[in-house]
Amino acid sequence: MFKLNTPTHVAIIMDGNRRWAVSHNLPYVEGHKEALKRIEELIEYSANIGVEYLTLWAWSPKNFKRSKDFVSAAMKLFEAELNNESLFDRARKNGVENRHIGSWDGFPKGLARLANKKMSQKVDNPKLVVNWAIGYEGRAEITKAVKEIVSEGIPPKNITQETISEHLYTAGQPDVDFMIRTGGNLRTSGYLIWQIADAELYFTDTFMPDFGVDEYKKALKDYAGRERRFGGDSKKY
Numbered sequence: 001m002f003k004l005n006t007p008t009h010v011a012i013i014m015d016g017n018r019r020w021a022v023s024h025n026l027p028y029v030e031g032h033k034e035a036l037k038r039i040e041e042l043i044e045y046s047a048n049i050g051v052e053y054l055t056l057w058a059w060s061p062k063n064f065k066r067s068k069d070f071v072s073a074a075m076k077l078f079e080a081e082l083n084n085e086s087l088f089d090r091a092r093k094n095g096v097e098n099r100h101i102g103s104w105d106g107f108p109k110g111l112a113r114l115a116n117k118k119m120s121q122k123v124d125n126p127k128l129v130v131n132w133a134i135g136y137e138g139r140a141e142i143t144k145a146v147k148e149i150v151s152e153g154i155p156p157k158n159i160t161q162e163t164i165s166e167h168l169y170t171a172g173q174p175d176v177d178f179m180i181r182t183g184g185n186l187r188t189s190g191y192l193i194w195q196i197a198d199a200e201l202y203f204t205d206t207f208m209p210d211f212g213v214d215e216y217k218k219a220l221k222d223y224a225g226r227e228r229r230f231g232g233d234s235k236k237y
Contacts, residue, residue, distance in 0.1 A: 011178070043096060059102075088118045138192060176196045182207060182211045
């Protein structure tokens with residue numbers, strides 16, 4: 001059991017899969033296959049240490065701009081994972097609830113239907129909720145929320161921060177405590193713009209296919225050593 005301060009909600013930008021593949025002289029998709037193994041390990045470990053929500057950015061709509069060969073291979077990998085006894089199934093059997101956040105626009109319709117089926121099965125008293133950010137983009141999420149608020153006819157004077165939160169994909173969930181980005185890039189790329197407003201950020205050069213439990217522990221140890229004041233006075237001084 002993890003002894004340090006454990007975040008309630010962890011979000012990960014899973015970056016570096018293709019660069020990992022290149023460094024190993026492998027096709028791009030092999031990096032994603034290897035990353036799936038690390039993801040399963042992180043889900044299991046998160047559930048065991050008391051993390052309650054884990055949000056994983058798996059695909060941005062911008063990724064459709066990549067080569068047709070890569071997009072096709074990625075879709076086939078996703079379909080194969082869904083059709084077999086996938087990590088989604090194994091996670092659910094272990095008390096983890098899978099949820100989808102994002103839009104299926106651009107995905108093959110059959111694939112989207114299958115994925116929705118896998119990610120809409122409820123778990124009683126889940127040990128962990130995993131949000132799969134697939135077809136996810138932060139500005140699009142906020143735009144969607146604003147449109148819903150307007151369509152519901154909520155008067156401007158009644159719109160609060162809670163109103164906006166309730167119309168996001170993560171409605172009913174706590175904001176992110178700790179956001180991790182693998183792969184060495186030092187930006188958030190529009191990920192969970194609203195939800196990470198007060199989050200602690202952690203950037204690592206480690207590519208996602210190498211970001212296993214040991215690297216995750218290192219990140220969590222760093223988080224545990226930080227003081228989260230939310231604008232208040234420091235307890236250190």
